[in-house]
Amino acid sequence: MRMRDHAYCGLFGALSLALPTLFHALGLAGPMFLPMYWPLVTLAFLVPTGRAVLVAASVPLASSVLTGMPLPWPPLVAVMSVELAVQVGLAGALGRPRTGFASMGRIFLALAFVLVLGRFLHAGGVWLLAQRFQLPAGALAGASFLAGWPGVAAMLVFVPVFVGALARRDGVCEVRFLKALRRLRLPEGAVLVCAQALRWFEALSRDAEMLARALELRRARPAAGAADAERKGAAADAAGAERGPAVRIAGLSVSYPGASEPALEIGTLEVAAGEKVALLGPNGGGKTTLLSVLAGFAPYAGEVSVFGAEPRGRGLKAVRRRIGVLFENPDDQFVFPTLREDVGHALAGRGLSAADLSARIDGLLGTVGLPKGNRPVASLSRGQRQRAALAGVLAAEPDLLLLDEPTSALDDAERTRLAETLKALPCAILVATHDRAFAEALCPRRLLVNRTAVVV
Numbered sequence: 001m002r003m004r005d006h007a008y009c010g011l012f013g014a015l016s017l018a019l020p021t022l023f024h025a026l027g028l029a030g031p032m033f034l035p036m037y038w039p040l041v042t043l044a045f046l047v048p049t050g051r052a053v054l055v056a057a058s059v060p061l062a063s064s065v066l067t068g069m070p071l072p073w074p075p076l077v078a079v080m081s082v083e084l085a086v087q088v089g090l091a092g093a094l095g096r097p098r099t100g101f102a103s104m105g106r107i108f109l110a111l112a113f114v115l116v117l118g119r120f121l122h123a124g125g126v127w128l129l130a131q132r133f134q135l136p137a138g139a140l141a142g143a144s145f146l147a148g149w150p151g152v153a154a155m156l157v158f159v160p161v162f163v164g165a166l167a168r169r170d171g172v173c174e175v176r177f178l179k180a181l182r183r184l185r186l187p188e189g190a191v192l193v194c195a196q197a198l199r200w201f202e203a204l205s206r207d208a209e210m211l212a213r214a215l216e217l218r219r220a221r222p223a224a225g226a227a228d229a230e231r232k233g234a235a236a237d238a239a240g241a242e243r244g245p246a247v248r249i250a251g252l253s254v255s256y257p258g259a260s261e262p263a264l265e266i267g268t269l270e271v272a273a274g275e276k277v278a279l280l281g282p283n284g285g286g287k288t289t290l291l292s293v294l295a296g297f298a299p300y301a302g303e304v305s306v307f308g309a310e311p312r313g314r315g316l317k318a319v320r321r322r323i324g325v326l327f328e329n330p331d332d333q334f335v336f337p338t339l340r341e342d343v344g345h346a347l348a349g350r351g352l353s354a355a356d357l358s359a360r361i362d363g364l365l366g367t368v369g370l371p372k373g374n375r376p377v378a379s380l381s382r383g384q385r386q387r388a389a390l391a392g393v394l395a396a397e398p399d400l401l402l403l404d405e406p407t408s409a410l411d412d413a414e415r416t417r418l419a420e421t422l423k424a425l426p427c428a429i430l431v432a433t434h435d436r437a438f439a440e441a442l443c444p445r446r447l448l449v450n451r452t453a454v455v456v
Contacts, residue, residue: 005047006212012039012046013055017063040088041114042159045107049092056088057081075132079125087118111159115152119145210332213297218335218346220320244308246400246428247271247294251302254289264289265452266302271428273307273399278439279432281449287432288328290449291402294430295325306400324398324427326390328405330382333389339365340374342388346395364391369417382409387418394425403431407438416441 016039040056060080094110123145130137182191249269255262264286271277279287292298296311296319307322309315327333336342343361352360362372368387380388386409393401401422407415419441422429432449433439439446448454 005051006215008043008046009051009055012043013059015039016055016059037084037087037118038159040084041091041111044088044092045159049089052092053085053089056084060084075129079129080122083118083121083125086121087114090114090117107159108156111156115156119149119152207332210327210329211335214327214333214335217295217320217323217325218348220317244305245270246273246275246307247430248305249303252293252304253301254286254293254298255301261451263451264293264449266290267452269447271430274426274428275445276423276429276443277431278443278446279430279449280434280436280439280446285450286452287449288404291325291404291430291432294319294400295323295402296320322399324393324396324401326393326401326403326406328408330385330389330409333392334377334385337378338374338376339370339380339388340372342377343391343395346392360395364395367391367394367421369414383411383414386410387414390418397427399427401425401427401429401431403429403433405433406431407433407435 016037019039040052040059043055044052046052058081060077064077091110091114094113123141127137127141129135130140247270249266252264252266252269253262254264279290281287289298293300293304294306294311296316299312304311305315306319309318311319334342336345340361343364344357347357347360350357365372365388368391370384370387370391377385377388386406390403390406403422407418410418415435415438419438422431422442429442431439431443
């Protein structure tokens with residue numbers, strides 16, 4: 001299971017628990033289960049169907065425990081678990097193709113069928129329970145059937161837009177949705193609330209995806225025994241660099257959904273082992289896209305190899321064991337809330353004793369010019385967070401460093417020190433930057449990247 005799927009399951013599972021708990025705290029016991037539907041149904045379009053069904057089946061029980069429901073509720077909880085599992089399973093099976101994201105139209109049709117079916121399932125379950133406890137079955141079933149339609153209508157609007165926004169990541173779905181709301185002549189306040197809700201959902205999904213990327217990179221690092229073996233292999237590769245470059249690209253083309261032209265096209269490019277190369281160019285030119293391809297985060301066409309392995313499919317794990325990636329936003333890099341815990345986690349699996357681990361952390365923090373105390377990451381300035389993130393990357397002793405704007409929050413003295421630190425490393429480095437002085441101080445070779453790569 002990919003880390004991204006873990007992140008989505010955790011995010012939407014937590015939302016489906018938090019919302020009914022909030023309703024219960026506000027005294028809205030009647031409709032408290034309705035808000036858990038949309039995160040779980042959304043999850044069906046984002047992760048494999050089996051995973052989504054497991055999360056959906058467990059949420060009603062977990063919610064009933066959190067809200068401290070009385071004993072008459074367990075039968076209803078069981079009915080809701082079955083109901084949610086069936087709806088989420090059908091939504092995933094009908095609305096999501098075998099590869100890639102479904103279209104908004106397909107998601108809408110799948111939701112319309114599943115949610116309408118869900119109302120009948122819910123009413124039938126309530127009727128059976130009412131019969132069992134000798135309650136007015138017809139009245140309760142009818143009320144249950146009618147009560148959920150506002151929620152169904154809201155999900156038919158929001159879920160396709162939200163999933164489409166995650167798939168496209170270009171704002172097209174949000175813009176069309178907000179234009180449609182204005183054509184309905186809704187109050188401007190309602191439109192603004194919807195716009196803010198979409199922005200919040202997209203921010204949550206972005207945070208989940210970036211955390212998943214950070215965890216994927218850390219999980220790829222080998223354990224103690226394997227690390228020693230791989231380090232010997234890496235040393236042999238470095239000693240025999242003539243056998244192949246660190247990076248080789250031929251006929252690379254990267255396109256994003258909805259774009260009219262490729263985001264990046266490179267005919268041929270090679271980076272030797274140990275070579276330092278700067279990627280310069282305008283915003284949107286493809287510098288970050290190139291780094292994402294090499295790290296295995298972006299789909300591409302063409303031939304790409306990192307130390308002889310392809311950064312996708314079966315070769316991806318081998319690539320990530322030999323690279324270190326510094327994201328543009330340092331906050332995306334951290335897994336733990338305190339400085340030493342986060343850097344120490346990057347060293348996990350090395351078989352170090354507590355004393356050796358502490359000394360290694362001290363050395364890494366000293367290398368990037370940070371104090372040795374265990375400060376909360378949130379208390380660091382942006383420049384300090386950027387250097388702390390770099391310390392976690394250097395902990396893996398990678399053979400190839402991919403750095404995205406590493407000096408954006410550093411002052412002149414810190415930039416000079418960073419250039420000297422990186423220049424002393426034996427590994428190859430590709431650094432995307434707008435800082436030409438930093439690039440000239442660090443990299444003998446510089447490329448202008450503006451949808452292609454040209455030597456400057």
